[in-house]
Amino acid sequence: MIKRAILYTFALLLCTPFTLRAQQIADDSIVPERIVVKCSSYGITYMNNLDTYLSGYNHTGRGLYYSNEKFRDARTGNYRWKYQTLLTANTGITTLHDNTQLSGMVNYSWSGFHPFKINNRLQLLAGAQIQAGGGALYIPTNGNNLVSVKLRTAVAASGAAIYHIPSKRGDYILRAQADVPLAGLMFAPEFGQSYYEIFGLQNYSRTIAFSHPLNSPCVRGTFSVDIPVAWRKHSTTIRLAYTADIFQSDINNIRTHLYSHAFTVGIVRTIYKVKKENNIIKYTPY
Amino acid sequence: MIKKLLTYLLPAILLTGCVEEDRFSNSPQGNYDALWEIIDERYCFFEHAKQEYGLDWDAVYLKYKPQVQAAENNAELFDIYGEMLRELRDGHVNLVSDYGTTYYWDWSLNHPINFSDSLQRNYLGNKFRITNGIKYTTLPDSIGYIYVGSFESSISSDNVSLMLLRLAENKGIIIDIRNNGGGMLTAAEALAEHFVTEKTRCGYIQHKTGKGHDDFSAPEPLYLEPKGVIWGKPVILLTNRGVYSSANHFVMLMKPLPQITVIGDKTGGGSGLPLSNTLPNGWTVRFSACPILDIEGNHTEFGIAPNEEVHITPDDWNSGRDTIIERAIEIINALHEENNEKKGC
Numbered sequence: 001m002i003k004r005a006i007l008y009t010f011a012l013l014l015c016t017p018f019t020l021r022a023q024q025i026a027d028d029s030i031v032p033e034r035i036v037v038k039c040s041s042y043g044i045t046y047m048n049n050l051d052t053y054l055s056g057y058n059h060t061g062r063g064l065y066y067s068n069e070k071f072r073d074a075r076t077g078n079y080r081w082k083y084q085t086l087l088t089a090n091t092g093i094t095t096l097h098d099n100t101q102l103s104g105m106v107n108y109s110w111s112g113f114h115p116f117k118i119n120n121r122l123q124l125l126a127g128a129q130i131q132a133g134g135g136a137l138y139i140p141t142n143g144n145n146l147v148s149v150k151l152r153t154a155v156a157a158s159g160a161a162i163y164h165i166p167s168k169r170g171d172y173i174l175r176a177q178a179d180v181p182l183a184g185l186m187f188a189p190e191f192g193q194s195y196y197e198i199f200g201l202q203n204y205s206r207t208i209a210f211s212h213p214l215n216s217p218c219v220r221g222t223f224s225v226d227i228p229v230a231w232r233k234h235s236t237t238i239r240l241a242y243t244a245d246i247f248q249s250d251i252n253n254i255r256t257h258l259y260s261h262a263f264t265v266g267i268v269r270t271i272y273k274v275k276k277e278n279n280i281i282k283y284t285p286y
Numbered sequence: 287m288i289k290k291l292l293t294y295l296l297p298a299i300l301l302t303g304c305v306e307e308d309r310f311s312n313s314p315q316g317n318y319d320a321l322w323e324i325i326d327e328r329y330c331f332f333e334h335a336k337q338e339y340g341l342d343w344d345a346v347y348l349k350y351k352p353q354v355q356a357a358e359n360n361a362e363l364f365d366i367y368g369e370m371l372r373e374l375r376d377g378h379v380n381l382v383s384d385y386g387t388t389y390y391w392d393w394s395l396n397h398p399i400n401f402s403d404s405l406q407r408n409y410l411g412n413k414f415r416i417t418n419g420i421k422y423t424t425l426p427d428s429i430g431y432i433y434v435g436s437f438e439s440s441i442s443s444d445n446v447s448l449m450l451l452r453l454a455e456n457k458g459i460i461i462d463i464r465n466n467g468g469g470m471l472t473a474a475e476a477l478a479e480h481f482v483t484e485k486t487r488c489g490y491i492q493h494k495t496g497k498g499h500d501d502f503s504a505p506e507p508l509y510l511e512p513k514g515v516i517w518g519k520p521v522i523l524l525t526n527r528g529v530y531s532s533a534n535h536f537v538m539l540m541k542p543l544p545q546i547t548v549i550g551d552k553t554g555g556g557s558g559l560p561l562s563n564t565l566p567n568g569w570t571v572r573f574s575a576c577p578i579l580d581i582e583g584n585h586t587e588f589g590i591a592p593n594e595e596v597h598i599t600p601d602d603w604n605s606g607r608d609t610i611i612e613r614a615i616e617i618i619n620a621l622h623e624e625n626n627e628k629k630g631c
Contacts, residue, residue, distance in 0.1 A: 055564040056307045056324065097312075097568030098384065141382060141570045142562035190503065192328055192494030192575045194559050200472060201491065203506045217303055248305035253496055257305045 034273040036072040039239050041065075041266030047092045048259040049103055053148045053189065054139050059101040063092015065262035067243065074112075082125060084111040088245070090260055105135030105150065105258065107245075109179065111158050121164045129156040129179050133247075137258075144194055150247075150258075154184025154211060154218075169235060170228035179220045186211040191253040209251045216249040226268050237268035312566040314363050318354045320565045321367055321381075322347050325374070327497035330558050330577045334585050335374065346373045361385055364569075376574055376587070377530055378560040383569040393530065393554040393589070400526035400551045400598050401464035405608040406433065415452075417445045420477075422453065429618050430459035431611075434477065437469030437532045441476040447514035450480060458520035458618035460611065461540075464550065468531025471559070478539040479513040481521065481546065486510045488539045490579040491559075505579055510539060520621045521546050522614035525592055529553040537590045538580050547617060548592040550610045555589040 045065040050058050067088040074081035091104040113127035132153045138146055160177035188209035189198060198204045209215070224241035245260040310316035310323075326343060335341035350370045357363045364381065368388030371379045381388045409431060414423035418441045421433040430453035453459055478488075490505035523540055525548055534553045540546045558574025565571065580586055594613070602609040 050305070050307060052307055052563075054562075056320065057309060057564055057566050095568075096564060096566075099564050099568035099570065139562075139564075143560050143572050145561040190493060190495050191497070191501070192330070192561065193503070194493065194561065194576050196471060196559060197491055197493060197506070197576065201506065201508065203491075217305070250305050255305050255307050 034072060036070055036271040036273070037268060038071075038271060039067075039069050039266045039268045041067045041069075041239060041241055041264035043241075043262050043264030045090050045092060045260045045262035047090070047094050047103065047261075048257070049094050049101060049137060051137050051148045051254070051256045051258075053254045053256075054101070054137060054142055054145060055096065055099065057096050059094035059096045059099070061092055061094035061101075063090050063094075063103070063260075065090045065243070065260065065264055067241075067262075067264060067266070080114065082113040082115060082127075084113065085109070086111070088243070090245075090262065099139065099141060102138045102140075103135065103258070105133060105247075105260075107131065107133035109156070111179075113158070113160065123162045125158075125160040125162065125177075127158050129158040130154075131156055131179070131181060131184070144196060147195070148256075149187060149195075150256075151187035152184060152211065153186075154181035156181040167228065169230050170237070171226075172228065173226040175222070175224045175226075177222045180213070181211070181216070181218045182213065184211045184216075185209070186216060186249060186251065188249070188251040188254065211249065211251070215251050216247075218247050218249075220245045237270075239266045239268050240264075241266070310566055314354050314357055317363070317565045317567050317569070318351070318367065318370075321370070321571060324563045324565075324571055325371070325379075325573055326499075328494060328561070328563065328575055329374065329379075329573045330492075330494060330502070330575050331374070331376065331585070331587050332499040334577075334587055335376075338588060339375065341373065341375075346370060349373075360567075364388070367569075371571070374573075376558070377554065377556050378558055378572065378574045380572045381569060382572070383567075393556070394527045397527035398551065398597055399528070400610065401528060402598070402603070402608070405598070405603070405606060406462075406611075408606050409608065409611055415449075417449050418442055420446075420449065422449055424453065424456060425460075425615065427615060427619065428456045429615055430456040431462065432459055433462045434533075434536075435463075435466055437466065437471075437473040437536070439473065440470065441473045443476055443479065443513045446477060446480050450515040450517050454515075456519070457622040458522065459517065460522045460524060460614045460618070462524040462611070463529055463533050463536060464524055464526040464610075465528035466530075466533035466536075467528060468533050468535075468556065471532045471535055474532040474536035475510065475539065476513070478536055479510050480515060481517055481540060481543055482510045482512050483516055483518070484512060486543075487581065488542065489581055490583060491576060492579070493576045502577075505583065508539075508578070518545060520618050522617055523548045524610050524614060525550040525553050525590070526610075527551050527554045527589075531556040534586060534590060535578060538578070538586050541590065541593075542581050547594070548590070549594045549596050549613055549617070550592050551595065551597060552589040552591050553586075555587050557586040 043065045045063045047063050048060050070085045086109045089106045094101045109129050109131045111129040113125035116124040134151045137148045156179045158179045163174040165172040186209050189207050222243045227238045241264045243262045247258040249256045310320040353366045364385040368381050372390045377390050377393050414421045419439045425431050487507050488510050489508040492502045492505050495501045495503050534556050537553050541548050557578045559576035560572050561575040562572045596610045596613045598609045
């Protein structure tokens with residue numbers, strides 16, 4: 001299983017365009033109006049799922065994980081704000097002895113950060129995030145409750161620390177980021193409510209719940225390192241990352257946790273949008 | 287600024303505790319406790335079963351506990367767990383594992399069968415049609431006969447309309463659902479929708495809102511809305527003890543309608559929509575979770591009585607006659623004559 005996952009991961013990586021000379025482009029003739037750092041990462045995730053609507057016991061297993069991040073500066077305000085969009089998806093098979101559960105989740109977030117430059121190497125970011133996500137857990141052996149659908153949106157607090165380590169090939173960039181949802185809305189059936197009643201009879205008036213850290217304590221934490229690599233005349237940046245995606249809820253006597261520990265690898269691409277020549281800004285959103 | 291951010295963010299992060307379920311161990315006793323508790327918290331007919339036959343779920347726990355402690359292997363445990371579940375006398379309660387599936391069949395097996403496909407063959411003949419798994423034909427004397435043996439496949443409104451159009455010249459129709467063990471509620475409703483002329487309230491559904499035996503939502507009404515070809519002539523609905531689950535639901539929907547007469551035996555019941563959950567060892571337990579009530583707010587878990595009780599007599603059985611179908615033909619002919627008299631024909 002692990003071998004296969006690694007194989008798939010590298011196959012996907014080969015499909016990613018190999019961007020050349022990514023971060024060394026800021027020479028004396030180009031002015032970037034906007035710089036966007038993009039990274040698509042692929043990897044494997046270790047999952048631990050509990051959803052008492054389907055089963056009162058943890059199902060554990062592995063799956064595939066994908067993330068796509070865009071990080072850019074604000075156009076206005078002298079680069080005082082930075083924006084991040086992040087799309088993550090995971091799918092996997094988890095088991096409880098012979099009982100099998102399939103799951104798939106997609107999450108999207110949009111963040112705005114205010115940077116605090118501590119010194120030339122360290123910068124802290126603090127900001128707000130809007131999250132939206134959905135997916136489903138599926139236990140084929142269950143009868144009328146085969147599926148538990150997850151739909152949620154939230155406003156989160158987000159913070160990050162970015163640290164540069166200079167090297168000959170470019171900077172190694174270490175980043176730690178945490179996102180904590182503070183308030184939101186979530187699809188939450190009542191304790192014994194069937195999907196037949198919700199979707200078939202459309203009795204869904206009480207299935208949207210207000211979520212907050214007391215009934216849905218969630219956090220997503222990412223630790224990544226961007227490694228500049230060079231090969232002959234080409235250079236690029238590889239990102240290795242660990243993401244802990246902790247979704248939890250305890251609403252209507254239905255307890256849920258979806259723990260995903262993902263190890264990913266991706267290629268970092270820096271896109272420079274050029275406005276005019278002869279102005280030089282050596283700058284990266286990091 | 288940073289200090290302020292940390293002041294607000296840190297408590298939020300610290301609030302991120304783990305959401306776990308109170309868990310039993312994967313041991314004979316742990317699985318037994320988990321099974322008992324799943325039913326205790328999620329099963330929906332405790333009060334009804336207590337009134338009907340005095341079920342005491344706490345006493346059931348104590349009754350089987352010594353057997354669990356003495357069990358020597360999983361196969362034995364599976365049987366003991368199954369026996370405990372049989373105390374609920376509910377055909378929707380099953381335990382599923384590699385050792386098989388436990389069932390409760392007494393709702394059907396302890397009663398006269400009142401159906402024979404050999405007898406039915408004498409009426410269906412060899413020119414019947416099948417649509418969506420429904421067999422239908424026209425009997426002598428211009429009476430339509432429809433046999434719905436299952437609701438496990440979805441039923442198309444268009445196909446039902448075409449079937450009813452083909453039977454439109456008849457005096458009335460017999461809908462035979464004997465030995466229909468159920469399937470999808472939506473299939474039962476799709477068929478029943480051809481027998482109402484306007485949006486009609488036909489029952490209620492509830493669900494559990496908490497772990498207490500009485501924690502139920504307010505009853506939400508169920509409606510039938512007319513679809514396609516609507517049948518307004520007399521309908522005789524044939525039932526026996528093999529009518530269960532969504533077939534029982536079909537009877538519940540149809541019985542209050544003015545053109546419907548239900549004859550045969552009481553249905554088997556099974557009015558709780560079943561959900562499933564798992565034990566620590568991965569075995570799956572299915573149980574009634576959402577009670578469906580009839581138009582008067584009554585449970586139909588233990589069956590629906592017909593308007594007229596009819597059984598297949600031994601003499602008819604031996605002579606190849608289905609007493610219940612014969613009685614249905616009589617009723618339709620009588621209703622037809624009555625209608626003709628009213629019209630002055």
